[in-house]
Amino acid sequence: MGTMVDGTWRTDTWIRDNEGRFEREPTTFHNRVRSVPDAAFPLAAGRYHLYVSYACPWAHRTLIVRSMLGLEDAIDVSVVHPHMLEDGWSFETDFANTTGDQVMGKDFLRQLYAHADSDYSGRVTVPVLWDKERETIVNNESREIIRNFGTTFRELATESVDLWPDGVRDDVDEVIDAIYQPINNGVYRAGFATSQSAYDEAVTELFEALEKWNRHLSENRYLCGDLLTEADVCMFTTLLRFDPVYYGHFKCNLRHVYEFDNLWNYTLELYQMPPIQKTCHLDHIKTHYYYSHESINPPRVIPKGPILDRLAEHDRDRLPGHIATR
Numbered sequence: 001m002g003t004m005v006d007g008t009w010r011t012d013t014w015i016r017d018n019e020g021r022f023e024r025e026p027t028t029f030h031n032r033v034r035s036v037p038d039a040a041f042p043l044a045a046g047r048y049h050l051y052v053s054y055a056c057p058w059a060h061r062t063l064i065v066r067s068m069l070g071l072e073d074a075i076d077v078s079v080v081h082p083h084m085l086e087d088g089w090s091f092e093t094d095f096a097n098t099t100g101d102q103v104m105g106k107d108f109l110r111q112l113y114a115h116a117d118s119d120y121s122g123r124v125t126v127p128v129l130w131d132k133e134r135e136t137i138v139n140n141e142s143r144e145i146i147r148n149f150g151t152t153f154r155e156l157a158t159e160s161v162d163l164w165p166d167g168v169r170d171d172v173d174e175v176i177d178a179i180y181q182p183i184n185n186g187v188y189r190a191g192f193a194t195s196q197s198a199y200d201e202a203v204t205e206l207f208e209a210l211e212k213w214n215r216h217l218s219e220n221r222y223l224c225g226d227l228l229t230e231a232d233v234c235m236f237t238t239l240l241r242f243d244p245v246y247y248g249h250f251k252c253n254l255r256h257v258y259e260f261d262n263l264w265n266y267t268l269e270l271y272q273m274p275p276i277q278k279t280c281h282l283d284h285i286k287t288h289y290y291y292s293h294e295s296i297n298p299p300r301v302i303p304k305g306p307i308l309d310r311l312a313e314h315d316r317d318r319l320p321g322h323i324a325t326r
């Protein structure tokens with residue numbers, strides 16, 4: 001995997017500490033679109049563009065929130081190729097549902113980062129919220145992008161869905177924090193560990209956290225109670241990838257998600273919500289991970305399984321879901 005150093009693409013960098021632990025670097029662009037006069041990035045339909053990979057759990061968060069709020073017409077999207085190789089994310093289009101770069105016509109995502117900042121140092125990641133008018137990156141941190149969509153961008157939304165409802169806002173933020181390191185990032189810490197102890201630590205924390213949230217869901221409909229929130233979106237994109245990819249490729253194989261009753265029903269329920277289901281592309285997900293991580297899977301062979309029929313199962317005894325509106 002490559003990274004940018006002072007505006008130059010390098011493939012000789014390393015993202016582990018001395019004990020073989022994977023460390024995710026903080027993202028760099030943290031601006032926000034605002035609906036106030038003289039804002040640096042003023043709210044406007046059609047002005048902002050989202051660059052995503054359908055494979056990436058962080059980018060997937062932004063697609064789900066965009067879809068649930070009905071922001072498709074206000075924010076258009078470019079989808080990268082699932083193969084992330086020497087040049088990082090590319091805009092090749094020889095894979096179903098890739099789009100190429102719809103705005104800047106670049107070949108690689110790193111060229112967009114260089115366009116935004118010619119001295120950029122850091123990883124070249126998706127998602128990216130791009131300002132077409134200023135030709136720069138507004139934000140490349142999924143958590144901040146979904147909050148921006150759910151608050152400021154609501155003015156442009158066609159659905160009145162509220163994923164950060166009054167009354168549970170602090171709780172939503174706490175849960176997003178709590179699941180990040182052991183679960184969302186935990187699967188990567190297990191998969192990219194280069195020492196036994198780093199792997200053991202990550203996988204133990206991951207499964208302790210999954211047990212905990214599985215118990216929590218025996219008494220709570222969603223992570224923050226009765227209402228589906230941003231926290232559930234953040235959890236879901238990891239759970240969806242768990243059995244097809246993280247269980248095998250990242251060695252997170254103490255149990256499948258389908259072996260946790262409550263987590264599994266919860267995954268199915270979210271997966272089967274139409275605005276969420278249309279954002280799920282398991283072909284991109286499987287292809288990306290198994291094909292792109294040469295250090296883990298050098299021959300790039302993509303396994304056939306698992307048979308994903310389970311995702312069509314449904315526990316019909318469960319009540320219809322609850323989503324706040326305003």
Ligand SMILES: N[C@@H](CCC(=O)N[C@@H](CS)C(=O)NCC(=O)O)C(=O)O
Nearest residue numbers: 056057058123124125126140141142
């Ligand atoms: N903290 C970021 C993480 C984004 C991220 O790491 N995306 C991955 C894809 S799953 C990526 O683009 N990785 C490319 C790289 O690190 O070179 C967020 O939540 O948006």
